[in-house]
Amino acid sequence: MAQRATRALPATARAADGEVLLAARNLTKSYAGADKQLPVLADIDLEVRAGEIVALLGKSGCGKSTLLRCLAGLIPPTSGTALYRGEPLTGANPGTAMVFQTFALLPWLTVQQNVELGLEARGLPAAERATAAGQAIDLIGLDGFETAYPKELSGGMRQRVGFARALVTEPDVLMMDEPFSALDVLTAENLRGELMELWESGEFPTRAVVIVTHNIEEAVLMADRVVILGARPFGSIRATFDVPLPRPRDRNAPQFGALIDAVYQVMTGREKDTAGHLPGRPATPARRTPANTPLPRAGVDGLSGLAEILIQHDNRRDLADLADELGLEVDDLLPLVDALDLLGLAMVTGNDLALTARGSAFGRADVQRSKQIFATAALEIPLVRLIVTSLQITPARTLRAGFFRDLLAHHYTSEQVTRQLETATDWGRYAELYSYDAGPEEYRLDATAAAPPPAG
Ligand SMILES: Nc1ncnc2c1ncn2[C@@H]1O[C@H](COP(=O)(O)OP(=O)(O)OP(=O)(O)O)[C@@H](O)[C@H]1O
Numbered sequence: 511m512a513q514r515a516t517r518a519l520p521a522t523a524r525a526a527d528g529e530v531l532l533a534a535r536n537l538t539k540s541y542a543g544a545d546k547q548l549p550v551l552a553d554i555d556l557e558v559r560a561g562e563i564v565a566l567l568g569k570s571g572c573g574k575s576t577l578l579r580c581l582a583g584l585i586p587p588t589s590g591t592a593l594y595r596g597e598p599l600t601g602a603n604p605g606t607a608m609v610f611q612t613f614a615l616l617p618w619l620t621v622q623q624n625v626e627l628g629l630e631a632r633g634l635p636a637a638e639r640a641t642a643a644g645q646a647i648d649l650i651g652l653d654g655f656e657t658a659y660p661k662e663l664s665g666g667m668r669q670r671v672g673f674a675r676a677l678v679t680e681p682d683v684l685m686m687d688e689p690f691s692a693l694d695v696l697t698a699e700n701l702r703g704e705l706m707e708l709w710e711s712g713e714f715p716t717r718a719v720v721i722v723t724h725n726i727e728e729a730v731l732m733a734d735r736v737v738i739l740g741a742r743p744f745g746s747i748r749a750t751f752d753v754p755l756p757r758p759r760d761r762n763a764p765q766f767g768a769l770i771d772a773v774y775q776v777m778t779g780r781e782k783d784t785a786g787h788l789p790g791r792p793a794t795p796a797r798r799t800p801a802n803t804p805l806p807r808a809g810v811d812g813l814s815g816l817a818e819i820l821i822q823h824d825n826r827r828d829l830a831d832l833a834d835e836l837g838l839e840v841d842d843l844l845p846l847v848d849a850l851d852l853l854g855l856a857m858v859t860g861n862d863l864a865l866t867a868r869g870s871a872f873g874r875a876d877v878q879r880s881k882q883i884f885a886t887a888a889l890e891i892p893l894v895r896l897i898v899t900s901l902q903i904t905p906a907r908t909l910r911a912g913f914f915r916d917l918l919a920h921h922y923t924s925e926q927v928t929r930q931l932e933t934a935t936d937w938g939r940y941a942e943l944y945s946y947d948a949g950p951e952e953y954r955l956d957a958t959a960a961a962p963p964p965a966g
Contacts (some may be wrong), residue, residue, distance in 0.1 A: 525560035530596070531605060532558040532581050532689055532720070538588035539576050541923055547588065548923055550576050554590070556737060556747065558683060560717040563709065565733035567723055570807075571926065573745030574722040575687050581720065582606045582685050582953045596681075605682035605697045607675075607716075609689045613668045615660040621647065621671050624655040628675040646678035649713070651704065661846070666697035667888040672936075673705070680715040687722045691889050703758070706732060710757050724841045726773050730766065731759050738776050741804075771861050774829055775842060778847055778858045800892045801921040807931040809850035810940040813879065817855060817865060817873030818848050826864040849933075853887040885941035893918075893934045898943050902954035911951040 537554040540547035551573040558564050558581070566619040566805065567573045572684055579585045580592045589596045594605045615624050625643040634642070647653055650670045660668055669689060676684055677721035690698035708714045723729050729736045733753055740748035751773060755765055818837075820827055829847070847863055850856035855869030867871065872883045888894045899913060901907055911931060916925040935953075938944045942956045 525595075525654065525682060527559075527561035530557045530604075531560055531594065531718050533591075533596075534581060534587075535575070535591045535593065535594040537577075537580060537587045539573070539580060539585070540588045543919055544839060548921065549588075550923075551580075551587075551745045553738075555903045556581075558718050558720055560682070562734040563719040563721065563732055565721050565723055565729035567726065567729045567736055567773070567777070568739035568745065569841075569848075570635075570724060570931075571690075572739045572741035574724075574739055577739070577745070578608075578685055578687055578722050579825060582608055584608075589678065591769070603683075606685050607677070607679050607681040609669070609672045609676045609684065609686040611667075611688040611691050613660070613692070615668060615671055615675075617660050619664060619753050620657050620659055621652060621674075623693070624660070624671050624688055624792050625674045628678040632679070642678050643674070646674040646715075647649045649677065649708070649715070650674045662907060663708045664697070665693050666701055668700060669693060672698060675714055682716060683713075683718045684716040688724070689721070689730065690727075697922070700734065705728050706757060725839055726777065726841060727761070727839070730769050730872075731761070736773060738773065765795075770830065774861060775858075776846065777841075778863075783965060789936050800896055800918060803852070803892045804922065804926065805891065805893055805930045805937075806845035806848040806916065807929055807933060809846045809933075809936045810884065812846050813849055813855070814854070814873065815870055816843070816850065816862065818864045820856065821870060823874045825870050826862050826919060828861050829858070829863050832863065852891060853875070854890065855887060881940060881942055883944055884937070888937045888941045888943065891937070892945065893930060893935075894941075896940050897934060897938060897953055898955070901944055907955040910952050911946075911953065914953075 533558045534554045537551060537556075538549060539551040540549045542548075553578060556577075566577060568574050572690065576585070580587050581598040581603065583592065583601055583606070584593070586599075592603075593599065594603050616627065619627070622640070622643055623647055624638045625714065627640060628646075629639045644656075647656060650673050652667065652670050652674055655663065655667065660671065663671070667833055669692075672689070690702055693701065709719070719732075721729075730753055736751045736753060738749045738751075739745045751769060753769060755763065755769075759766060814892060819832070823832075824936075829840055833843055836843075847856070847858065850863070850869060851858065854866055856863055856865045856870055858864075868883060868887060872880050872887070875883060893914075895918070897909075900909055900913070914931060915927055918930065922930065935946045938953075939946060942958050944953045944955050946953050
């Protein structure tokens with residue numbers, strides 16, 4: 511990327527290192543459910559200071575993007591406050607610009623025009639817009655592509671346009687929502703490296719960066735501070751790690767590995783103790799119910815595959831090594847890890863994923879026996895049990911998916927409901943507890959599950 515020329519924009523007072531640029535105070539956010547507001551974020555207190563890169567890390571659906579959008583002033587918090595330089599936001603944050611995972615470019619505009627769009631709202635004369643866009647294009651390594659249209663560009667180049675469009679406004683804080691997730695591994699690595707060089711060189715025209723990611727290594731590679739959001743039953747800050755390692759960071763350094771391990775442990779740790787914990791009330795261990803036991807996106811094929819791999823490693827394997835062996839990110843494994851844990855088939859101890867006796871039996875059994883073991887485990891899962899019990903007490907032994915959708919809608923957003931029913935359908939079918947006909951969207955009790963399940 512080229513060095514930056516003189517700035518074309520009037521500078522806002524440059525924040526001194528350490529000055530608080532963004533803050534969330536006791537912030538909560540709820541979205542409309544079927545009949546009430548459903549909390550997605552609770553009790554968020556966070557500061558982003560000049561001179562730092564903050565990564566918001568957490569599993570899918572824990573509210574990372576929602577928090578980013580609240581801080582950018584794109585959506586209002588339900589309660590609490592989002593502040594920019596000490597002032598509560600009442601609309602779009604004037605000190606931030608956003609880079610999206612999907613690039614969000616306008617296909618009928620050239621690179622130059624897309625970048626200039628970032629300045630449209632500022633009412634700058636055309637000549638100044640063109641100069642500023644030219645500088646941002648240079649900075650981000652897009653020179654020569656000014657007149658190209660997005661469809662002519664590779665994913666990596668399109669995302670460079672996304673960066674240039676955000677940086678052209680010289681925002682105090684650059685907000686990035688999974689900016690590298692849509693790119694192939696090498697392109698992502700290259701772009702990430704260039705951005706970090708630019709940040710380190712002092713040529714980066716922003717004072718702070720907030721990046722949303724579900725990739726642990728990306729967070730530790732880039733951030734000065736990693737803030738981990740947990741999702742059960744809704745997003746709150748579970749832990750914060752400072753990353754005091756010099757840049758460029760060496761993935762093979764022992765401290766790097768130690769930090770990754772520490773973050774893994776928080777990310778893979780169960781959130782049982784706070785299940786059902788409402789903001790402002792003490793946490794109490796709760797009985798598992800469909801409302802406090804959301805099902806991860808994990809199919810039986812993946813679960814049995816993972817169990818079989820663990821068996822080859824004497825029932826236990828370091829999670830990071832396991833991901834390496836499979837050519838995956840640990841994050842890709844987390845839904846499966848969560849599911850094995852929920853089903854009592856495996857547990858996370860330290861950095862290891864270890865099969866339980868039930869998990870080991872499941873992984874070793876022939877198909878019929880593994881179905882039986884899985885059925886016993888699945889019946890301990892509140893949503894699966896709800897479906898089975900409801901079917902058992904319905905004379906026709908069939909029920910529309912809409913019935914369960916309505917029940918779950920009291921606790922989850924419609925996207926979450928759909929995802930959970932997909933998982934429950936997959937698990938119940940494999941366990942031969944019920945079948946599902948996607949035409950009429952109907953569950954039917956299987957003969958093997960006709961007897962009421964044991965109480966508990
Ligand atoms: N506009 C909306 N209306 C209703 N529900 C929403 C809306 N936006 C997000 N949600 C729900 O809020 C929860 C948090 O979403 P959010 O996108 O903030 O999470 P995330 O951690 O960024 O997830 P991901 O990594 O999958 O993008 C999700 O369950 C999502 O379905």
